Amino acid sequence: MADSYIQGLIAERIGGDKFGKDTVLYKFEKIKRAKRAAMAAYPGVEIIDMGVGEPDDMADAGVIAELAKQAAVWENRGYTDNGREDFQKAAAKYMNDIYGVKGIDPYTQVIHSIGSKPALAMIAQAFINPGDITIMTIPGYPVIGTMTSWLGGKVYKLPLLEANGFLPELSSIPEDVAKKAKLLYINYPNNPTGAFASKEFYNEVISFAKKYNIVVVQDAAYAALTFDGTKPLSFLSVDGAMDVGIEIHSLSKAFNMTGWRMAFVTGNPLVVKAFAAVKDNNDSGQFNAIQLAGKYALEHTEITSETAKKYSRRHDMLVEVLNKLGFKAKKPKASFYLYVKIPKGIKGGIEFKNAEEFSQYLIKEKLISTVPWDDVEPYVRMSVTFVAKTEDEEKGVIDEIYRRLSDTEFIF
Ligand SMILES: Cc1ncc(COP(=O)(O)O)c(C=O)c1O
Numbered sequence: 001m002a003d004s005y006i007q008g009l010i011a012e013r014i015g016g017d018k019f020g021k022d023t024v025l026y027k028f029e030k031i032k033r034a035k036r037a038a039m040a041a042y043p044g045v046e047i048i049d050m051g052v053g054e055p056d057d058m059a060d061a062g063v064i065a066e067l068a069k070q071a072a073v074w075e076n077r078g079y080t081d082n083g084r085e086d087f088q089k090a091a092a093k094y095m096n097d098i099y100g101v102k103g104i105d106p107y108t109q110v111i112h113s114i115g116s117k118p119a120l121a122m123i124a125q126a127f128i129n130p131g132d133i134t135i136m137t138i139p140g141y142p143v144i145g146t147m148t149s150w151l152g153g154k155v156y157k158l159p160l161l162e163a164n165g166f167l168p169e170l171s172s173i174p175e176d177v178a179k180k181a182k183l184l185y186i187n188y189p190n191n192p193t194g195a196f197a198s199k200e201f202y203n204e205v206i207s208f209a210k211k212y213n214i215v216v217v218q219d220a221a222y223a224a225l226t227f228d229g230t231k232p233l234s235f236l237s238v239d240g241a242m243d244v245g246i247e248i249h250s251l252s253k254a255f256n257m258t259g260w261r262m263a264f265v266t267g268n269p270l271v272v273k274a275f276a277a278v279k280d281n282n283d284s285g286q287f288n289a290i291q292l293a294g295k296y297a298l299e300h301t302e303i304t305s306e307t308a309k310k311y312s313r314r315h316d317m318l319v320e321v322l323n324k325l326g327f328k329a330k331k332p333k334a335s336f337y338l339y340v341k342i343p344k345g346i347k348g349g350i351e352f353k354n355a356e357e358f359s360q361y362l363i364k365e366k367l368i369s370t371v372p373w374d375d376v377e378p379y380v381r382m383s384v385t386f387v388a389k390t391e392d393e394e395k396g397v398i399d400e401i402y403r404r405l406s407d408t409e410f411i412f
Contacts, residue, residue: 013150027356031371034363042367048401050382051369053191055256055336057310059293060303063255066296070289080285082276083112090295091249091264098224098301099234108269111276112294114286116221116250116263119275120185121147122282123217123246123265126274127182128153135177135214136185137168139192139373144185144217156181159376162341166195170208178212184245187219188235189226192373192381193339194332196230202238209244215271216245222335223247224254224304227312230333236267246271253336254304255297262286262294311336314384314394321402326410338382339373343410354378366404 010019025033031051039047058064070076088106095101104110113119120143128134130152136145138157145155156177158168168186186205188197209216218235226232235241246267252258265275286294297303315331318338322329329340342358345351352358355372359380362368370380388394 027372030356031359031363031369034360035369038363038367041364045367047363047367047369048386048397048404049369050384050386051371052385053337053371053383054258054385055253055307056385056387057256057307059256059260060297060300062300063257063293063297063303067260067289067293070292071287073289076288076292078288080288080291082280083285084288084291084295087112087291087295087298088264090298091266094298094301095234095236095249095266098232099237101234101236104236104266105269109272110264110266111272111279112286112291113248113263113265113275113279114283115252115261116219116248117143118282119248119263119265119279120144120217120219122278123271123275124148124151124153124183125278125282126271127215131180133177133181134183134185135173135181136183137187137190139375139379140185140187141191141219141221144183148183153182157375160190160193160195162377166190166193166339167197167201170204178208178214181212181214183217184209184214185217185219186235187221189222189332189334190337191222191335192337192371192379194335194337196226196333197233197235199233199238202233202235202241205235206238206240206244210240214244215268216241218245218247220247221250222253222337223249224301225308225311225336226334227308227315228331228333232334242268244268246275251294251297254307255294256303256307257294257297260290260293262290262297310394311384313391314386314398317395317398318382318384318401321398321405324402325405326412328412336384338384339379340382341412342372342378342380343412345411347409347411352378355380366408368401368404 088110091110092104092106095104124144124147128148128151132153134148135156137160160166224232235247250263319329319331342355354374355378359370359372370382373379388397
């Protein structure tokens with residue numbers, strides 16, 4: 001097609017006149033291409049996919065049945081705007097039942113969202129003026145930071161280091177940044193590190209937020225997926241949290257509902273209200289039938305317990321085989337992510353300069369897909385959401401990982 005004036009009209013925030021001409025390949029695109037190349041080079045060999053951050057199982061049969069039933073109801077056909085009260089009530093009860101957070105007012109302190117991703121973007125829209133600062137942890141889920149930049153704000157990146165249990169050191173934030181910051185984004189249990197935050201850490205966060213007048217956004221996408229006796233912990237269960245922020249809960253991972261797009265924002269009423277005002281101008285609410293299926297899910301928390309058991313079992317097996325190979329993998333307390341430090345290289349052969357090189361090696365040579373993180377320290381993220389329908393199949397995948405890696409001597 002001939003060059004048109006359209007290129008010149010594209011907003012700077014997505015690249016302006018360079019939009020679409022970028023030759024830099026982004027991480028996930030590189031992984032996709034490497035996967036395709038590996039499949040072509042080794043036809044018939046199955047890729048072991050630990051790269052995706054999505055459950056391998058579909059939603060629970062009861063949730064699906066509820067969707068089917070509600071989709072057939074005439075009254076459910078229309079816009080839902082800022083949501084259904086019965087879903088909000090179910091969410092408030094869920095916060096009490098799972099996290100012991102008492103007294104959440106379903107009318108002023110809960111609002112649904114079409115997944116937590118847009119909620120993160122919209123919270124930035126509700127708070128960030130040009131020049132304002134969002135403090136966010138890295139490595140991590142980038143959405144709130146991207147939107148902050150698009151709005152003319154600035155992002156202060158707070159590194160998560162293994163030495164500190166992948167919790168940020170709030171005292172390392174320069175005073176002028178803290179004073180100017182409006183939002184602090186944290187995400188526990190954390191993607192990609194799998195780290196679990198303690199109550200003590202949340203206390204520190206609350207003191208920090210109060211000292212510098214900052215809104216805390218705690219992304220709880222993996223919060224209910226805990227194991228080995230670790231109880232799910234909500235930021236909002238800690239004294240003072242309601243005064244400083246919100247928590248975003250998603251049904252995506254806890255209920256195997258990634259594609260369904262259902263989440264909720266809960267906590268400080270004014271933050272919830274500000275989010276609602278932005279949301280009202282972005283979407284017209286999730287389909288009633290999906291909200292009702294979501295309500296059903298929140299009332300059936302045994303779905304999450306079963307899923308958590310599965311991930312726990314898979315983590316145990318994966319950690320065992322990786323450590324047999326010389327890695328120093330440590331099972332997380334929650335989430336489906338195993339964050340593993342990369343080896344230096346292979347005996348008598350390749351050196352891995354960074355996680356990306358190691359991840360590319362794994363996919364190209366071993367047909368094992370992982371996600372590399374080089375933002376802070378070189379690690380790969382292995383997600384135990386690889387496809388396996390039964391426990392036998394799970395064991396088969398783990399054995400196959402061992403088989404593919406055991407003919408290689410890694411140097412650490
Ligand atoms: C930390 C984190 N936050 C949010 C999301 C988005 O989840 P949702 O499906 O609720 O939009 C993800 C998805 O991978 C995530 O890892």
